[in-house]
Amino acid sequence: MDASAASGDLEALLRVTSPTYVGESAPDIAFGTHETPAGPLVLAVTARGVIATTFDDEHAMYARIYREVGSFIGHDPKRLDPLRREIDAYFGGRLRTFTLPFDLRLATAFARSVLQMITSVPYGTTTTYAEVAARIGRPQALRAVANAVTENPVCLLVPCHRVVEGPGSPGAYAGGKAAKELLLNMEIA
Known part of the structure; x- marks a missing residue:
């Protein structure tokens, strides 16, 4: 699946499952995916930090974040791009320690x-x-x-x-x- 199809699927998922989602508004939780040499990662960022970089199914992680964290979830490249850059730098051998804060609310x-x-x-x-x-x-x-x-x-x-x-x-x-x-x-x- 190409990136535009995946993006369209995510937009459709967000419109259907998040009653407060407005495509042009900055969401409370930025959500997307990122391809890596180890496989696709689901990414999510809150005001507290990175809440997800996981190999879990995109739809299952979206539902979990919706249920446990908040419902205003959407695509926000401005907030996801720093995470994507660090992930790429890690896989490129240029980063050994991630610098972004993380949010462990999804963990017990x-x-x-x-x-x-x-x-x-x-x-x-x-x-x-x-x-x-x-x-x-x-x-x-x-x-x-x-x-x-x-x-x-x-x-x-x-x-x-x-x-x-x-x-x-x-x-x-x-x-x-x-x-x-x-x-x-x-x-x-």
């Missing part, structure tokens, strides 16, 4: 503690679910940590791909195994 309180800890994992390194669980003071919560990592709503900005099961076992990733391996290999190269 436990997941927020996990995701905040993950932000300290440096580019080109990995940690394990067990190490993350220990660092947040919940050493027995391996499954909960794995779920928080897999359900990260702000992939890349919060580098959940750097959390692995153990040596030689990358573990699950929202974008799939191939995307996780691509990201890890890109950072190690």
Whole structure:
């Protein structure tokens, strides 16, 4: 599908599902997609920061943001372009740490503690679910940590791909195994 068709689909989705959407007004939540070498990302930005950079289905993420954050959602390139530029710079090897603020309202309180800890994992390194669980003071919560990592709503900005099961076992990733391996290999190269 070409970009204009995708954009038209998004405009139609926004008109139908957001009763307050006005194409020319700046929405409260900027929403769009962005193609990356790891696959398409759904992007959303609020006044607080980036609320989504996710490999989730576009329509499902739109519905979730509509339900959990707000209904005035629309296309706003002015607010999405800085995020797109950082993502492109990351994939181009020119950016190692994202600078944009993020908004973790889509994560549970436990997941927020996990995701905040993950932000300290440096580019080109990995940690394990067990190490993350220990660092947040919940050493027995391996499954909960794995779920928080897999359900990260702000992939890349919060580098959940750097959390692995153990040596030689990358573990699950929202974008799939191939995307996780691509990201890890890109950072190690």
